[in-house]
Amino acid sequence: MDRRRVNGPAGGTAPPVYASTLTGKTASAANRTRQPNEIRKIFVKTGLTPSASGSAYLELESSPATHHSKSLTNRTPALKLTCTVHGPRPLPRSAPFSPQLLLSTRVKFAPFAARQRRGYIPDASEKDLAAHLETALRGVLIGERWPKSGVDVVVTVLEGEEDCPLEALAEGNQGGRIGGWGLMSILSGCITVASAAVTDAGIDCVDLITGGVAAIVRQPSAPLQLVLDPCPSDHEEIVAACVIGYLQSRDEVTELWAKGNISPSSSGKETKPLCFETLVDLAVEAANGARRVLVEAIKESTEAKLESSAVG
Template sequence: MALTDRRRVNGPALPTSIPFYDTPAPAPTVSRSPTELRKIFLKTSLTPPASGSAFYELTPPSTLKLTTSVYGPRPLPPSAGFSPTARVTAELKFAPFSTRGERRGYVRDGLERELSLQLQIAISGMVRASAYPKSGIDVFVTVLDCEGRIEEMIGVDAAEGEGERASLGAMQVLTGAITCASTAIADAGIECVDLVAAGMAALVEAKDGKDMVVMDPSPLDGWQVRAAVLVGYMAARDEITLVWSRGEVGVEEFTGVMESAVEVATKVRGVVNDAVRERLVALLKARGKKEGKKAITEDVEMTG
């Protein structure tokens, strides 16, 4: 007679399927005016081990949430060659549960590599790299939740599958990642020439058949998007660090959409300024309390 291990919990003999409950996505409806921007929640210093960090969220019904951690400046590995300036690297990764439908893998795919490259281009211009020779600054962005389906397409014939292979949701993710990464770099105390804020605008088809420009478009608004433009903009220097467009439009239409995207980035810059200012005030108050307590202790010791 075979002995059984009473302490072991044996699994089922036959394979079982785990129940999965998925709430259907709400039907897209246009609930904002073409010039109305969504509210942004931006908070710094939420990841203690990192040199700087930030959390970015768009207010409901939008679902975009992402976090950024910055490490550095830190010495480059001995195997790396000499660099007179700092090397800024950026990596964007979707969490497995961040998108609707199928779960994303743990290995970066083509879209994540493309967004990481665009993010690195956008934020490299803001860092005063000459102040950190032989150093590296690593920026990591994790997307916790994103809007719509990342694999949707933009273009006139998107319904037939002939549009650009980048969705409005993917561009919105990059917009939030640039703004959040810029705030996290400032939170890390890294010297910068300016702060970068990202903005996006789109050319959509209205109900009357005419085209119009929409600021800060969302996949949840239900617009029929013809083209979209994303810019990374440094307002103080009046300098554009990144232009990323999808769709096919004329030169005049593209110029109008790009100017609207710059206007959105200028308004988002105010949110970045408030977040950095709030963090700076908190640091100054903490330092003042610490120095005041130390001074009182020294005075007591001296009188004693």
């Protein structure tokens, strides 16, 4: 017997099993109720972490078809992200002189962010998201104004999107929906929430940057279709997708990540030609939609700061 710790019971224990998780039917893969050119509702709030130089919270609504579902297998996760910015702060004296602001980004999934529990050590997907986020922000920050200084941007994924329902994941019947498509929506949200946190920290930027994502999807017995802000679990198969970091006032793209089979359409049945340029244009349209929400959130936060300073 180990006297240094409290030992567990001698017999085995079983976790509780709820009936609603077993009797519920798997949600249909083609349950998107939004129009192809419609993005999900976005909620952005800044200044939620007092200990950080800047912070922000972003949330995308889940699929409307699963709002009233009583089964966990039928629920589509809602994307929830938080971002904290620490700095700019002086670099250590031992560090070499840098005329530019040194940017460090990190994207971390909470252990409960996905249905498959993640570890505490950063995996390959988290490192890839952090690299894409750093590329997007590096073209926005005015680094010349902060020599020999560093800033840390940390994004925490509280709830991420899945490529397939829980029941299909457990049975191994994942079809063509596995391929990391949910990471593209997560990256789009990371870019937007990081922009809000950097602005809240008062760091000089050339413009507000927002993320946008578009995809080419295939539905049963239907031609290929272009959609904005795709949710992987709402579609039978995602053929290709593109996510960008876009500066509207400068009409510049600082980050571009595309994957899948992107080629001109030969059937002639689609409403728009399925090519790479069209996919990028739709991603820009999604980024512009997110920008409108971001601007309103920053205005609201600025007005609240001005009122508090006037009262104080």
